[in-house]
Structures are given as C-alpha cells and as structure tokens.
Amino acid sequence: xxxxxxxxxxxxxxxxxxxxxxxxxxxxxxxxxxxxxxxxxxxxxxxxxxxxxxxxxxxxxxxxxxxxxxxxxxxxxxxxxxxxxxxxxxxxxxxxxxxxxxxxxxxxxxxxxxxxxxxxxxxxxxxxxxxxxxxxxxxxxxxxxxxxxxxxxxxxxxxxxxxxxxxxxxxxxxxxxxxxxxxxxxxxxxxxxxxxxxxxxxxxxxxxxxxxxxxxxxxxxxxxxxxxxxxxxxxxxxxxxxxxxxxxxxxxxxxxxxxxxxxxxxxxxxxxxxxxxxxxxxxxxxxxxxxxxxxxxxxxxxxxxxxxxxxxxxxxxxxxxxxxxxxxxxxxxxxxxxxxxxxxxxxxxxxxxxxxxxxxxxxxxxxxxxxxxxxxxxxxxxxxxxxxxxxxxxxxxxxxxxxxxxxxxxxxxxxxxxxxxxxxxxxxxxxxxxxxxxxxxxxxxxxxxxxxxxxxxxxxxxxxxxxxxxxxxxxxxxxxxxxxxxxxxxxxxxxxxxxxxxxxxxxxxxxxxxxxxxxxxxxxxxxxxxxxxxxxxxxxxxxxxxxxxxxxxxxxxxxxxxxxxxxxxxxxxxxxxxxxxxxxxxxxxxxxxxxxxxxxxxxxxxxxxxxxxxxxxxxxxxxxxxxxxxxxxxxxxxxxxxxxxxxxxxxxxxxxxxxxxxxxxxxxxxxxxxxxxxxxxxxxxxxxxxxxxxxxxxxxxxxxxxxxxxxxxxxxxxxxxxxxxxxxxxxxxxxxxxxxxxxxxxxxxxxxxxxxxxxxxxxxxxxxxxxxxxxxxxxxxxxxxxxxxxxxxxxxxxxxxxxxxxxxxxxxxxxxxxxxxxxxxxxxxxxxxxxxxxxxxxxxxxxxxxxxxxxxxxxxxxxxxxxxxxxxxxxxxxxxxxxxxxxxxxxxx
Numbered sequence: 001x002x003x004x005x006x007x008x009x010x011x012x013x014x015x016x017x018x019x020x021x022x023x024x025x026x027x028x029x030x031x032x033x034x035x036x037x038x039x040x041x042x043x044x045x046x047x048x049x050x051x052x053x054x055x056x057x058x059x060x061x062x063x064x065x066x067x068x069x070x071x072x073x074x075x076x077x078x079x080x081x082x083x084x085x086x087x088x089x090x091x092x093x094x095x096x097x098x099x100x101x102x103x104x105x106x107x108x109x110x111x112x113x114x115x116x117x118x119x120x121x122x123x124x125x126x127x128x129x130x131x132x133x134x135x136x137x138x139x140x141x142x143x144x145x146x147x148x149x150x151x152x153x154x155x156x157x158x159x160x161x162x163x164x165x166x167x168x169x170x171x172x173x174x175x176x177x178x179x180x181x182x183x184x185x186x187x188x189x190x191x192x193x194x195x196x197x198x199x200x201x202x203x204x205x206x207x208x209x210x211x212x213x214x215x216x217x218x219x220x221x222x223x224x225x226x227x228x229x230x231x232x233x234x235x236x237x238x239x240x241x242x243x244x245x246x247x248x249x250x251x252x253x254x255x256x257x258x259x260x261x262x263x264x265x266x267x268x269x270x271x272x273x274x275x276x277x278x279x280x281x282x283x284x285x286x287x288x289x290x291x292x293x294x295x296x297x298x299x300x301x302x303x304x305x306x307x308x309x310x311x312x313x314x315x316x317x318x319x320x321x322x323x324x325x326x327x328x329x330x331x332x333x334x335x336x337x338x339x340x341x342x343x344x345x346x347x348x349x350x351x352x353x354x355x356x357x358x359x360x361x362x363x364x365x366x367x368x369x370x371x372x373x374x375x376x377x378x379x380x381x382x383x384x385x386x387x388x389x390x391x392x393x394x395x396x397x398x399x400x401x402x403x404x405x406x407x408x409x410x411x412x413x414x415x416x417x418x419x420x421x422x423x424x425x426x427x428x429x430x431x432x433x434x435x436x437x438x439x440x441x442x443x444x445x446x447x448x449x450x451x452x453x454x455x456x457x458x459x460x461x462x463x464x465x466x467x468x469x470x471x472x473x474x475x476x477x478x479x480x481x482x483x484x485x486x487x488x489x490x491x492x493x494x495x496x497x498x499x500x501x502x503x504x505x506x507x508x509x510x511x512x513x514x515x516x517x518x519x520x521x522x523x524x525x526x527x528x529x530x531x532x533x534x535x536x537x538x539x540x541x542x543x544x545x546x547x548x549x550x551x552x553x554x555x556x557x558x559x560x561x562x563x564x565x566x567x568x569x570x571x572x573x574x575x576x577x578x579x580x581x582x583x584x585x586x587x588x589x590x591x592x593x594x595x596x597x598x599x600x601x602x603x604x605x606x607x608x609x610x611x612x613x614x615x616x617x618x619x620x621x622x623x624x625x626x627x628x629x630x631x632x633x634x635x636x637x638x639x640x641x642x643x644x645x646x647x648x649x650x651x652x653x654x655x656x657x658x659x660x661x662x663x664x665x666x667x668x669x670x671x672x673x674x675x676x677x678x679x680x681x682x683x684x685x686x687x688x689x690x691x692x693x694x695x696x697x698x699x700x701x702x703x704x705x706x707x708x709x710x711x712x713x714x715x716x717x718x719x720x721x722x723x724x725x726x727x728x729x730x731x732x733x734x735x736x737x738x739x740x741x742x743x744x745x746x747x748x749x750x751x752x753x754x755x756x757x758x759x760x761x762x763x764x765x766x767x768x769x770x771x772x773x774x775x776x777x778x779x780x781x782x783x784x785x786x787x788x789x790x791x792x793x794x795x796x797x798x799x800x801x802x803x804x805x806x807x808x809x810x811x812x813x814x815x816x817x818x819x820x821x822x823x824x825x826x827x828x829x830x831x832x833x834x835x836x837x838x839x840x841x842x843x844x845x846x847x848x849x850x851x852x853x854x855x856x857x858x859x860x861x862x863x864x865x866x867x868x869x870x871x872x873x874x875x876x877x878x879x880x881x882x883x884x885x886x887x888x889x890x891x892x893x
Contacts (some may be wrong), residue, residue: 026372031694032673033367036375039402041684043381045070045342051379052344053079059343059366061357061401062381063088065209066340071134074340081348082340085356086147089140090211092119092218092332093243093258097289099183101251107185107194109201109227110254113293114179116329120165121172122221129335132213137335141165142322143272145262146336147353149418150269150318152803155794156750156761157319163756165326169221176225191226198228204243204256207233211257214334218255247285258331263355263397265418265801268564270314273321274304276331296324306562311437314564345369347376350704352415353801358397360404361415363688364673365701372698383684387612388668389587390579391515392530392599405674405688406499410489410576416707416800420571424489424496424695426552428574430566431484440566441798447566453481455558459544463517465524468639470513473544473558481543481558487574489553497693498580499675500660502653506550507644508577511584514637525592530601542573581636581645582653583669586625587611588636595621614666615681622667630654707800710739712793714808721818722784726776730764730793732804738770745796749774752790759783764793784812 042048045064051057063085064070074082098111109115125139141162144151151158177187185194192199201222205215212233219229232253234242243256275281278300279288292300299321301307308314341356343349349366352359368374380401386394388403411420422428422444429446431453432438440447457474464471473479496504518524519531541561548554557573590596596611596618597603603610612618628634633647634654661667668676673696674688715729730747732739747764760780764772774793788811795804 026370028697028699029372029690029692031690031692031696031698032364033372033698034376034690035373036677036687036689037363037366037378037405037674038375039378039380039383039686039688041381041383042379048379049073049077049080049342052342053077055344055346056377057344057379058347058376059349059357059378060341060380061362061378061398062341063339063356064342066134066136068134071136074342079345080342081345082342083351083356084136085339085341085351085354086145086336087262087264087354088337088339089145089260090214090334090337091140091258091260092123092334093256093286094119094330094332095248095251095254095286095289096291096330097248097251102249104251105195106197106251107183107199108251108254109176109180109183109185109199112179112183113328115176116332117327118172118175118179119332120326120329121168121175122225123218123332123334124167124169125334126167128214128217132210132217133335133337136338136340138338140333140336142325142333143276143331144269145266145354147802148266148269149796149801149803150266152794152796152801153315153746154318154322155803155805156748156758157322159750159752159792160756160758161322161326163752163758166756169224173225187226191228199226200228200230201254202230202232202252204232204234204239204253206239206257206259207235209259211259215257218257244284244286248289249285263352263358264413265352265354265416267418267568267801270303270306270318273300273325277325277328278304280304290330292328292330293324296321296328299324306437308437309435311439311564314437348705350415350701350706352413353707354418355415358401359415360409360412361701361704363401363405364412365705367698383686384615384679384681386600387610387616387618388614389598389611390584390613391519391587391611392528393611393613402676402686402688404672406668406670406672406676407578408496408576408671408673408694409578410487410574411571413571415704416802417798418801419565420567424492424576425574426488426490428488428567428570429486430569431486432562432566432569433482436482436562438562438564438566438569442567445567445570453484453558455479455481455544456546456556459546459556459558460513461544463514463640465514465518465521468514468637470640478543478558482560482562483558483569485557485559485570485573486548487555487557487570489555489576491552493550493553496671496695498669498671499691500580500656500669502580502582502656504577504580504671505644505649506547507581507641508579509547509553509575510644511581511636511641512575514640515584515588518637519598525594526588528597528599528602530599578671580653580669581641582629582650582657583613583667585629585634585636585654586622586657586667587613589625589629589634590618590621593625595625613668614676614679619666623661626654626658626661626667630658707802708734708739708743708797709800709802710734710744710795710797710804712795712804712806714791714793714806716791716808716810719818720776720781720784720789720810720812721815722786722812723778723782723815724818725778726781728764728774728776728791728808728810729767730772730774730795732770732772732795738768739797741766741769741772743798745798746794747772747774748794750792750794751776751780751784752792754788754790759789781812786812786814786817 048057048060094110094116095108096111098108101108129137129139138146140146142158180192185192185199203215203219205212219231222229242252246252278290278292278297281287299317303317308317339356341351347368350361351357366376380398382398385396385398388394409423410425412423414421419442427444431448431450434449434451455473455478457472459473460470461473461476461478462471492504493506494503518526519528520535521527541559543558543560546556548556559573561569563569587598591598596609597606598611600610609618630651633650635641635645635650660669664677666676666679673691673694675691677689678687710732711734713731717726720726749762749764750758751760752758760776764774767773788809791808791810793806
C-alpha cells in the first residue's frame, strides 16, 4: 500500500508541475480564437492608447497618425504593442508645362528635366525621415516600396543610384543655376528674375499630416536657391481641383506634396513607371502633359503592356527604368512611411506588411495571449459607414474589415508575400501558353506550359437575360484562351454551413451568373449603368467557365490574362459562394420591384434607398420581400435557377433567414469565421461573434503571427588582398535558428566604396543550412585599392516580402603587407618547428607551393617578382632549417 501511495503522490506532483505548462498552451477552438469582437468608434489614437493602458481597449484597427508624444509612448509604454506596415509614401509632384505657362507667360523652372533631376540633391531625405517622421520612415528614390519584392530584386541597381543621388545641396545648386541661366533667368541680389519679375514658385502644401512640415522644409530649400516661394496650404479637398483636375498649363501651381497608398503587398510594379511618369497613367490633364524622353516612354510602355518574353528581359527593363525615372523626375520620391498599428500586450494578431491590421488575416489571427475565448474590445476611426449589401454595398475599409470576418474566401492574401493562400480552395492547376512570362512558387499551384488552350464547347460563356438561359462558348464562337485554370474546392457541396444554418448547394454558386448579366442588360429591371465599367473590365479577360464535378467541386476557368505569378491568375478569377442564394434573392426582388437599389448610383437616380442589409429603412422592405418570397416560393431567374432549386427547398431557406432576422435584426448572412451579431448605425457599434461551425480550427493561421524576416550576419575574410580570392560568410537566421535554405529566394551581395559606388556584385551560394558564401574573384578584388569598403547583403525569403539588408565594413590591405604577414607567419612556424619534425618540411613545402600558385595568379610583373622574392626567402629559410637538423642526426649515431 505504501508503494502505491508513494506512486500516487509522485503522479500528483508531476501533474501539478505540468498544469502551468498545459494552461499556457490553450487547445485550439473550432472557428476563431476569441468569442466575440465588439467594435466602437474612436478616432483619437492618444485616447485609445490611454484606454489600452487601462485595459479598456485591446486593439485599434486604424493606422496611427504620429506626433512626438505618440512616437515616444510607442517606444516606452510596456502595455502598448505595435506592428507596422508600409505602403504609404510621399513625394514631390512637379508641373511639367513650359518653359513658360501659356496663360501667364511666367517661367516654370520645373519644365526643365535637369532642374527636376537636381531636386534629388536639394532634399535631404534622411533629415526628413528623422526630423519630421520621427524615424518612422525610410528614404525613397523610386516608385517602388522599399520593403516589397520588386525593390529587393533590383537592390543592386537601386543602391548605386541612391548613392549617386544622395543629398548634395551644392551639386544641385550648381546644376539649377546653370539651367536657369540657359532658360533666360537672371540671378541678382540673391533672387532669380525672369523678364524683370521674381521667379515665384507656387507650392501646394497639404496640411493634414507631416506633409505640411515637409513642404515648409522644401520651400526653405527653394528659397535658399533664390526662388520666391508662395506657400499655398491646402486640404485634400481644396488641393485636388487645382493639381489633379485642373489644367497644369494655367500656371496655378508648380509643386505639390503628393501622397500615395497601396493596401496589399505588391509583387508586380512594372506599370508604376507608366502610371507615374507618362500619359498612360490617368486621363487627367496633368498626366497628359507629361512628355518623357522617347527611350523612357518606350520602356515604360513595354512594362505597362507586359511586352517582354522572359523574366530576365523584364528585370533589364526595370533596371533601365529606375535610371531614366531619376533623369525625368516629374516626381521626386521622399520616403516610405512606417505606419504603426497599436494593440494591447494582452492580445496578439498578424498585420499585413502593406495594409496593416486592415486585413482578413488580422481578424482571423486575433487572440488573447495564453488563453482561448474571451471578448475583445476593438476601436476604429469609423464604424458602420455606408450600407452593406452583397452586390454593390460599401467599400469603406472600416466596413470591409468587419465583412472580412463574416465571409470565407477561396483564397486569402499572404500578409507578408502578397501571394494568395487557399482558405476554402484546396489546389489549382494553371495551363499557360508557352512563352508566357509567369511562374509559380507555391505547392498548391501547379503551372504547366502548353501550345494552345482550347475552350470546351459546353463551357459557359454568358447568359441570355431575355431567354433565361446560358450561352455556351460553342454558341458564342469562343474557341481559344490564353490560360486555363482548374480549381479543386474539395468536398463542400452539402457540407459548408451558412450562418443561418442552411447548407451550401450548387445554387449558391450559380445565382450570381444571371445576376451579373441582368445588371448590364437594359431590358432587365436590374439594369444599372454603374455596373457597366466593372463588367467590361471583367468581360474582356474572362472567356468561359465549366463545372467539371460537384464532389469534389472542380471548376475550370478560361481567361485571357497573365501575371508574373500564376497564383495571382488563379485568385483573380476563382470564386467562392460566401453568401447564400436566398440572401441575394430578397435584394433582387426588392430592386425588381423598384423599392430599393443595390448601388448608390441607381438609388440616387431612382430616388430610393441604397439597399442596406444591416440597418435603416431597407430592413422593413427586405422583411416584406422575405415574407412574399415564403408565400410564393420565389426563385430568382426562375427559368435558370429552378433547375437547381425546388420550391420547397426555397421556402425552407427563406424560413431560416426569417428566423435569423428575428434573432439578429439584420439580413447579413455569410459563412466566415465570425457572424454579425449586432449592428447599430446610430451608435456606430458592431459586434462579431465566433462561428463555431466554421471548418477551420483557430490555430490554422497562427504561423503568420510574425513576419519571418531573415536576420543576416556577415563574417568578412581575415584578409582581402587585391588580385586574390576573398570569401565572405553570410549567416541567415530567424528567432535564433538557421533560416532554411529552401525558403530563401536569393542572397545577393555588393561591394561598395565610401562614396557608395558598387565595385563588385553577385549572388551568394549555400554552404550549410542557414550559411551562405559570397566569393570575390581575383578580378573583383583587383579593382579594390587598399582602403575601407562596405560589404552589403540583400537576402529575400520566399515567406516574406521584406528583404534582409545588412552591411559590414572591411579593409583591403596592400599585397606587400599581405606577403610581409605571410613571411612573419612562416618565420614563426619555423621557430616553433626548429626542434624538428620532418612533417614541418612538408608543411613549408605546401606553403611554398601555395605562394607559387598565388604568384601565378597575380597579373603585374612587379607583383610576380615580389612574390618570387618572398618564395626565395622561404626556400633559404628551409635550407637553414635542414642545415640545423644535420648535427642532431650525427649525435644520434
């Protein structure tokens, strides 16, 4: 009994000791980690920070506008954590019309490309970053976000150009003075004059953010150059009619403090040069006034149209475009902002590198630290801004974030790479024409190149609204496409549950097909002129689709569309039935009767309510439509949809929706990890609750909690000598562990002098897991005179768009010093071996052989003679060594 009691005691002690460990690792839940998220309105980040510190808030789903106090608190308050995003960037936009404005006859210095180019020297980007952005930004020279893949792939070219165009006020001044004189201007008493009048620069300066401070700084720099500056402080609403909609030839402005934003990690910025520097970009007068150099225009156009045959050709065009963009400089780029997103230390979540917390992944990864469940108190600048409906509702990000939580998707966007990841889809195959410049880097997406892509005659091409039937590709004469996409969605029909308890059927996938065509058919009561632009943009590349099987659900899509990444081709066209057909039906019925309209444009024209599924007068009308649908067994697009829905099934669906409305007071039904429990447009409050019928466990996306940016360390060789090989060792790691080589896209290196000139570059090769080697050839080191240099590494992971960039200093020593060190080492070796071991001679002979080889690699006669002299010296020392050994041998005898 004693033994059993002792064993029981031991087991209890073990259990007690393991309890804290087990409690620190909560078991995953079905659906999301938290039970609910309560959203409320608050736009002041300082107030939200106070609330977070007191435990009254957990996360702020809004980008934080920085001031000195907020920046300091972010760095010091242990209760407040933050993640960052890139994608907001600032620049100087120049008016290119000139040399004189036609209406006023005034000189426009910025019509001169050399003066615009010189402005790159006039602005100190590092000063702007540190002084006005408080370190929450990085300097910028190009229309590429410096933390995204395009920049990393062009870093060797970019770094050289950044060094060439770094701050140099005197150099910029010299160029501007030279060009102003050529333009007929006169400099006297510290001011520029043209035709007897001061040259006035009309500077549009935005006031809502740091661009006011940046604008004042640039204005100060222009005044130092002798220009008279008229500072025109404007809000976005006030400035827009002048710079973007007005005619630049009117001479109302010269410079504008521009700002741009991208909300996803961009993987293909080939069209940025056409957009920002040429008339291709936009139809507004400013863009049509751009007159780039013909060579630049040709390259920008080829990149715009993706007119290249290989990835290598594309990269060559991109590199040339970087150079020509700086020569043109109708925009002088200043910085990429680092935007902080704040949350409590008690929670954690993923942030998109571009969109921050405005991401579907953010809301899917939100959780309390160390526990499952719980209620999160979230705040945003706005909550419930515009009407929600499944066709043409709100596109405000504050609404979209909540919608992200309520709807599943075929694919989600990886927050760190910008590549799609399957959420509800399982896998895909892409068949592209040979010669297409596309690639696949994901296991789920198989890419095959083929000679031709034929469209099956029975694939669906369109829908005849009047006849109420499908038009096949064979009937439409559609025979070929550029790409065939095959998506396997898995076994979802009859399995996926919607929030109102109904189960996915094929009808849920088909209802939007006739709806799409009805909205652009003038004979239909659903016709909406506002739908035409979007339809045309979709119709041009989309040729046809075909359902291959329903268990599993497999769909083929035929398109005339290409992208650098095959995954993006798939996600651009692969759909998902996230909203059930019966939820569409009540809105379709309301618009058919002229009571509501899906789009705001049609609602205004019809003088009816913009359809809102979650609040306002729409709810009463939709409730009436629901009752009528139950009574009649209403099936939208009956000729077509009745093949997939029976009247009894329709009535059962409507009854489920009626029950849902009674419980939640709205009609928003999806299939996402959360459902909308409560929405109050008046109080601007919304509550999302966990959908415990969701197919995924809460930990599915936990691996995305932090961006796995590689950490780089550089070990230079002991000696770098002109004319000799040199090997640099690069170690890549993450969280203290070697970074898997298989997950590294590339490791590039550059050797730069003190002025930033790139003297050598190449690609490192793997030596061991997490270890790479960069080798400089004798030809590379032969370019390096004795002195100090920088070795830069750019490593890009396949799992995160942000490159790891690391520098290490190293010194090149003269050949004479190197050989002197070798002689000293040899002498030391001789002295240590003088007691005599025969192997010492062998080692010395090896040294002699190595040095002889080294001498052979040296190119100058002087170097060879010096090496031979050193070798002769060593041979002489060897002779002494052998002579010293002879007496010892005689004694032994």
